[in-house]
Amino acid sequence: MTARLAPATAPYPDKVQAAFDRMPRSWMPPFRLFTTLARHPELFERFIRGAPSYMPGMKLSLRQREVLLHRVTARCGCQYEWGMRVHYFADEAGLTEEQINATVHGDAGSACWEANDALLIRLADELHDRCDISDELWPALQAAFADEAILELLMLAGYYRTVGYLANGLRLPPEPEICRPFPAA
Incomplete structure (x- = not known):
């Protein structure tokens, strides 16, 4: 797959580089999504600052976040x-291979879900x-989640739908040795 836009390349504007410097080392070199958005530094900054996934004090557990976001x-x-x-979160969230596959090919009635x-x-x-x-x-x-956790769920779902629009619309190729393909049906 060929991306529709070329990513920005180093040297990056100071604010972009500072954001890259704050990212986990395992995310380096910066992912294609980030470097493509870095073509527009103001938009990149708003995108990064708007990410609700890694907000301190979240009401959701890692597993809850990842079940939702995988789906x-x-x-x-x-x-x-x-x-x-x-690649980054399924193991830590305790997702089994059956559950990972069900995020793509299953539904809420799949036997693997609690x-x-x-x-x-x-x-x-x-x-x-x-x-x-x-x-x-x-x-x-x-009945299952605090009101604040429901707000987090809604924000996460919307933010990652935006990520889907960006990655799909820009035809971003998978990150080498990181992005796992969807499982076969």
Whole structure:
């Protein structure tokens, strides 16, 4: 796959380089998504500052975040980000191979999901399909998650849908040796 836009190259503007310097060393050299956005430093800065995933004091557990984001990125058909999330977070989040595959080819009724995981899959699916939460799902979410955690879920889903738009629309190639492809059906 050939990207539609060439990434920015070093030397980067000071603010962009400072953001790269704050990123984990395992994210270096900077990912193609970041270097492509760095072509527009102001937009890059807003994108990085708007990332709710790594906000201190999050109400969601790592597992909750990753179940949701694996599903969101899979539903967007965003192999770029889904593969990155599998590489960096699936093990730490305790996702099994069956669950990783179910984020792409399963649904909330897949036998591999615990009750709260299934709620997160349902949420990702409803937001993807309707850009809304049904009156049936809402009380189940409120019974399982604090209101602040629900706000985080909504922000995360929207932010990573944007990542899907960017990665897919720009035709970003997978990061070498990092991005895992979607599993075969």
